[in-house]
Amino acid sequence: MRHALTAVLAAVSLSSIASAQTAPATPVPQPSGQSAIGAAIARDMDGLMTLYRDLHASPELSLQEVNTAAKLAKRLKALKFDVTEKVGGTGVVAVMKNGSGPTLLIRADMDGLPVVEQTGLDFASKVRTRTPEGVETGVMHACGHDTHMTAFIATAKLLAARKDQWKGTLVMILQPAEEVGKGARDMLEDGLYTRFPRPTHAIAFHDAANLTAGVIGYTPGYALANVDSVDILVKGVGGHGAYPQTTKDPIVLGARIVTTLQTLISREQEPQDPAVVTVGSFQAGAKHNIIPDEAKLLLTVRSYSDETRARLIEGIRRVARGEAMAAGVPEDRMPVVSVKDEFTPSTYNPPAFAEQMAGLLKSHFPESRVVQTPAVMGGEDFGRFYRADKSINSFIFWVGGVPADRMAAAAAGQATLPSLHSPFWAPQADRVIATASEAMTVLALDILKKD
Ligand SMILES: [Zn+2]
Ligand SMILES: [Zn+2]
Numbered sequence: 001m002r003h004a005l006t007a008v009l010a011a012v013s014l015s016s017i018a019s020a021q022t023a024p025a026t027p028v029p030q031p032s033g034q035s036a037i038g039a040a041i042a043r044d045m046d047g048l049m050t051l052y053r054d055l056h057a058s059p060e061l062s063l064q065e066v067n068t069a070a071k072l073a074k075r076l077k078a079l080k081f082d083v084t085e086k087v088g089g090t091g092v093v094a095v096m097k098n099g100s101g102p103t104l105l106i107r108a109d110m111d112g113l114p115v116v117e118q119t120g121l122d123f124a125s126k127v128r129t130r131t132p133e134g135v136e137t138g139v140m141h142a143c144g145h146d147t148h149m150t151a152f153i154a155t156a157k158l159l160a161a162r163k164d165q166w167k168g169t170l171v172m173i174l175q176p177a178e179e180v181g182k183g184a185r186d187m188l189e190d191g192l193y194t195r196f197p198r199p200t201h202a203i204a205f206h207d208a209a210n211l212t213a214g215v216i217g218y219t220p221g222y223a224l225a226n227v228d229s230v231d232i233l234v235k236g237v238g239g240h241g242a243y244p245q246t247t248k249d250p251i252v253l254g255a256r257i258v259t260t261l262q263t264l265i266s267r268e269q270e271p272q273d274p275a276v277v278t279v280g281s282f283q284a285g286a287k288h289n290i291i292p293d294e295a296k297l298l299l300t301v302r303s304y305s306d307e308t309r310a311r312l313i314e315g316i317r318r319v320a321r322g323e324a325m326a327a328g329v330p331e332d333r334m335p336v337v338s339v340k341d342e343f344t345p346s347t348y349n350p351p352a353f354a355e356q357m358a359g360l361l362k363s364h365f366p367e368s369r370v371v372q373t374p375a376v377m378g379g380e381d382f383g384r385f386y387r388a389d390k391s392i393n394s395f396i397f398w399v400g401g402v403p404a405d406r407m408a409a410a411a412a413g414q415a416t417l418p419s420l421h422s423p424f425w426a427p428q429a430d431r432v433i434a435t436a437s438e439a440m441t442v443l444a445l446d447i448l449k450k451d
Helices: 002-010 035-057 066-078 145-160 183-189 250-266 306-326 351-364 383-387 404-411 429-447
Strands: 082-087 091-098 103-109 128-130 136-138 168-175 201-212 216-218 221-224 226-235 276-284 294-303 336-339 347-349 370-372 393-402
Touching: 035 066, 035 145, 035 429, 066 082, 066 091, 066 145, 066 168, 091 145, 091 183, 103 145, 103 429, 145 168, 145 201, 145 393, 145 429, 168 183, 183 383, 201 216, 201 429, 216 351, 226 250, 226 306, 250 276, 250 294, 250 306, 294 306, 306 336, 347 351, 347 383, 347 393, 351 370, 351 393, 351 429, 393 404, 393 429
Parallel strands: 103 168, 103 201, 201 393, 216 370
Antiparallel strands: 082 091, 091 168, 128 136, 216 393, 221 347, 226 294, 226 336, 276 294
16 A cells, blocks of 8 residues: 555656755745745745754653753743743643634644654754653654644744734644653643634644655545554463463463454454554463463554544453463463553544645645545544544644655655654655645635634
């Protein structure tokens, strides 16, 4: 699937992608209307890239985005937004009221990842820290949230400078802790919709490691998945490895559970409704000749609808208990299945609004730069802003970051592309930032348009 998509997108010619950095060779008439936005971004690109490099070189882990938040809050204040800091942890809410009209929430996420950067960029992160679990690690913006923040500031500038072209209220938010699925929930619980104007519309973007730089992808309906982490503690009765008849072996039982879990997808799941159950960790035992007391399985479970999610979790409980019963495990040693708190709900783009937004982008950018993309099994907590109030018109879109020559090499089988979260992910940042800020500004000016 990814290969086919790669080939199609590689066919998008370089010439169709306007470079924000290419100055016209001869004087051209001053652009008017929407094309003026692209020109304004191009004029500002040196400053934006300085901000981007600074953010890239100084990433902070989830829930620790203190300096990042302070730095950007200062810029928003300078643009005359009404800025509130420390909303839901390190979150920032910047409000600009401009008469009556809709209330548009624009969101960027701020956190980096515990990844040791290996891009070789001259502004690569050298930051080292300890995770809350005590693991020493490097820190990197390996998910491209630095491009999100830079495009967010660019968009704030463009909209603040065009107050005569829109009416309504802007609520621009910098969200912490996307990577651990906590930040959106923390901001909502800290009164995002009660202490500040309640949004009627919400937009965001994410950079994409499978789209050519400057290409916009959109997905009506479910765009990203429900992400659950599930632990299964398989209890047995331990003993000597030479006398298995005196034990209930949790390793054999755990292996059966792993195998039967596969049928939740292959035999019970509607084939047109994709879902995933992956056992990512199986830990048990300490020595060759000891049957241990217990085994531990760690699962990631992905789905789109609430119904499928509930069915899979029920199925995991049923399989674990059923296999334990088949193995003759006593009732008081049944497996313990726990669904972790770090759930990220699926992200849904209400289809009519997604088509309307995509239509706007298609009328603004060359047609080849706006493509419909399939839903992915990754997760994003932007979906929480919509789930908290389903009357909100919500839309998240992708902006490709892969240089066109790299995409072509990958399509020809001569290169493999790093994914998001890879220590090698180095998006073509100027194109991501220029495209995303132009797209967000175009959408915002339409949502908040004057009569
Ligand atoms: Zn990420
Ligand atoms: Zn991300």
